[in-house]
Amino acid sequence: MSTTTIVLALALGLAAGVLSGLFGVGGGILFVPTLLALGLGQVEAAATSLLAIVPTAAVGIWRQTRYGNMRVRPALVVGIASIAGVEVGVRVATSLSESVLRRLFGVLLLLVAAQLVASTVRLGRRHPGAR
Numbered sequence: 261m262s263t264t265t266i267v268l269a270l271a272l273g274l275a276a277g278v279l280s281g282l283f284g285v286g287g288g289i290l291f292v293p294t295l296l297a298l299g300l301g302q303v304e305a306a307a308t309s310l311l312a313i314v315p316t317a318a319v320g321i322w323r324q325t326r327y328g329n330m331r332v333r334p335a336l337v338v339g340i341a342s343i344a345g346v347e348v349g350v351r352v353a354t355s356l357s358e359s360v361l362r363r364l365f366g367v368l369l370l371l372v373a374a375q376l377v378a379s380t381v382r383l384g385r386r387h388p389g390a391r
Contacts, residue, residue: 268298273312280316281323289372292365302361303353310346 261269276290291309292302300308324330353361 265298268294272298276312277316277319280313280320288365289369293369296362302358302365306353306361306365307350 272291272294276294279290288306288309291312292305295305295308296302321330356364
């Protein structure tokens with residue numbers, strides 16, 4: 261790893277940590293595009309983001325629990341259910357070509373962006389005085 265890559269990876273980690281704490285977003289949305297820009301392939305970036313999110317999530321859980329925001333039962337149900345999903349997802353990801361996987365990830369990002377815009381518009385209609 262070059263010094264530039266290490267500096268960029270540190271900057272990514274810091275930015276992702278701030279955004280994760282602020283918005284609750286995870287590795288896929290933040291880590292994968294940046295890891296792609298650092299030269300990793302789509303599958304490598306996805307796999308790397310899965311490990312990179314572990315310490316981010318651990319600190320987030322610890323801090324949010326201290327504020328009384330953690331709901332353990334729903335978190336465990338979602339987490340346990342996602343184990344099977346991850347297994348299926350990894351099998352599918354490794355069976356697809358790099359270009360197909362990259363296009364599918366792009367579609368996911370567009371869908372997430374559209375959902376955020378739609379929910380913001382709906383929220384604005386329900387709360388006209390909200391900023």
